[in-house]
Amino acid sequence: MSSLSAHLPALQVVLPLLSAPFAVLLRHGGFAFGIVTAGAWAAFACAIGLWLQTGEAGIISYHIGSWPPPWGIEYRVDRLASFVLLLVSGTAAIVLPYSRASIEHEIPRELHYLYYAMFGLCLAGLLGITITGDAFNVFVFLEISSLSTYVLIALGRDRRALAASYRYLIMGTIGATFFVIGIGFLYLMTGTLNIVDLGERLRTVEDSRPVLAALAFITVGVSLKLALFPLHQWLPNAYTYAPSAVTAFLAATATKVSVYVLIRFWFSVFGETLIFEKLPLPQILLLLSLAAMFAASFIAIFQDNLKRLFAYSSVGQIGYITLGMSFDSVNGLGAAILHLFNHGITKAAIFLLIGGVVLGLAKNSAVPNSRGVPAGAVPPAPTFDRLAGLAKRMPLTCFGIVLAGLSLIGVPGTAGFVSKWYLILAAMEAGQFWIVAAILLSSLLAIAYVWRFVEVAYFKPAPEGTTKQEAPLGLLIPAWLLVIGTIWFGLDTSFTVGTATEAALQLVKAGR
């Protein structure tokens, strides 16, 4: 047993990575589902184990093939990494069982095994990005997760999913290219790719132009992937047209892992002196975050498609995360890490519930034959005119969306409130009271877009002959697990706040 626990870092990535080719070889939706789900659950177990280990031992360094760093590839788990690993694998463990019923109506049955294979790859990629301690390895895993994501998005039945996927492919590739150019510069200047080693060696060449260029390239490249306003153009369409389960998984993990990469490079590689003194990066980040919080949330209010509405909401909420990063304080960074997690589970809950809505609409419009949905049939989009009186038809689904929506607003008793509390506290510590005002004002926009849904679902009269037609339990249970999570982490914050604060302390200490 002890030898197994020593190899958790490797198993964390290898298990879901292996599940993908098995899924392809089995060529059967049901078997593929079983093995990929098993892989995700195993990864979740590994993440819990690693979280416990980092709680006791601090930072875990795992040498792949026993090659010591900086020569070999190191897997390195600190508090932040274990927190993100938990978020990613936990979301996958919940979304995969949900997929079974959800994709029945969204993806032709003969492609199901590919869906699971891609899901496994994407999961492995995201976990790999988080756990690896090697800069080039980050790029490799980034590409694994990105390529599988493009496929997952393109599986959406609406033909516009292809365009959305293509657009994301172009923008994502530009981002990855920028990122790898930055890594190249760093390698040029230091001769190393190990992140810890990079962090130490950069101290001697801090002032050189290539290092600053590397910082700029990496920041812009990753910002594309994390959908920092105004580099978010790929996100709304991708979220809107991807299959529901994919949207939920991506919303909770893909952008969050990209934020993680930015935090990792800023604080563990470049260090605070470079970030906060040499370049006006925090100021730029601050302004873009504010723009995201207001512009994206404002755009969200006017969306007619529920998925697109919450996609724009995501862009806005990412603004809160990056805002926390720009403060150069433990509370600010802690708030960013906290919101990364809290917003992740909140948004996953919402998109899973919307998946139920989409399924309900599809069931009403077409009867699936034995091979799943009839070819060429596009399920109706969840636009507001189709959602009138939805609360009558799907009371639990609607109530769940409202509860998670309250978390987006930041109502006390929800996870969103806790992150907002720390974000405001960080702004007050910095003496920036106008930012406090900005955070609060932008929260009002969230009330507007959440209440738009409430008024349509609860007050618009339902069409004649509407009967109660709740989403199947296979969709409701995973979604409600996350809804309960958003309430739970709003009331008992010892896990989230504790881990986020420890993570922030570790990063800030290492960066100074």
Next chain:
Amino acid sequence: MSVLAFAFVIPLLGAVGIALTGKWPNLRESVTLATAVLLFGTVLQLLEPVLAGARPELVLFEILPGLAIAFKVEPLGMLFGLIASGLWIVNSVYSIGYMRGNDEKHQTRFYVCFALSLASALAIAFAGNLLTLFLFYEVLTLMTYPLVTHAGTDKARAGGRTYLAILMGTSILFLLPAVIYVWHVAGTTDFTAGGILPAGTDSGAVSVLLALFMFGIGKAALMPFHRWLPAAMVAPTPVSALLHAVAVVKAGVFSVVKVVVYVFGLDQLAGATDWLVALAGFTIVAASIVALHADNLKRRLAYSTVSQLSYVILAAAILAPLSVIGAALHIAAHALGKITLFFAAGSIYTAAHKTEVSQLDGIGRRMPWTMAAFGIGALSMIGLPPAAGFISKWYLVSGAMSQGAWLALFVVLLSTLLNAAYFLPIVYRAFFRPLSAEAEHHPHGEAPLPIVIALTFTAFGTLALFFFPDVPLALAQQLVKS
């Protein structure tokens, strides 16, 4: 489990019970009544220890490191808790008559939300720190939203939108940063006699903080954030009666007094409340003038409430111990008087389907109990003996004199005249004008018995509080002494 815990558990279990018995209306209403009686009994058990100087506490769990969901019963919360839970019994009797008399839909949802609103109101009353107060303040807004929009019509939706936008908007925009700022500078949010702000806090910061609290507590309906209250009148009358004359609005002014006494402390605020006296005075007069012109009875009552709530704010802002006693007493006095008035308005609507003041000619002869109760409620609003409003106004005026707050005195005098001007004509109309020709053709009598019982009871309560103010007075005096 402590008695205090039961004060929250009982209404919660009651809500579950109501939901489960929804198919059998008689059983469902029995559950509501039983819950209300049990709850009042529980709260009453706390009274004796609190009067004896004890402060029962209950700490649930920490939400954030160092910040727990905690409850602590102090005199003011005791008073508010007694009023809210006591009037819930009467209001439940009334609701049964009203909801059945008007064939309202979704009655189960109505009673469930009512029980949950009461649980939130009690949690506000007994909150031990600002975070707990803020949490349940927001919960109360959300729990009452379905009640306000009960009818489900476009008008209800629009009213609900105003209700939610103002209450939630002000609380997030102003109250939340105020709470976080207190935590930031004081390192605690526990309500403590004498205040918790560190000595020597910059007076500019104190002023800003006070403004954030006063506007952030939108439920106190200080102008310009008062519009939600008339908007909420679209709700069924029992909701307007208990929630928008008692639980919700009193939660607002209760929070105001609580913050002034236990977060700032009267001494810390010396000199910082002049603007608040002026604004509360303006609200009192302006709302009275609007009430004077409102023909819709519930709207007139709503603006009367806006005006009366600012009495409490005014009394607290004068910062004299006597006026703070007046503030506490007015929470009780206005609750009894205004719930009577709303009961009467609902009674008229149920029996005669009339909503406008101008339709009430001669109605007193057909509904003598209702209009007599209305008259007593009106007396209390004006502040005339033998109604409870006289006592609170007495203390308010005494406090204002002790501080030489002449503006406040002038406002009280003017508003007394205005109150008389918009309430007495209704009573006059009802009893002394002849019935209109149209009303002659639609005969009707008194409202259903539960309604009449309820409004008679609260009218008597209004008088009783004048003759026996001992318990509220004792609590209010403890509030200033501690």
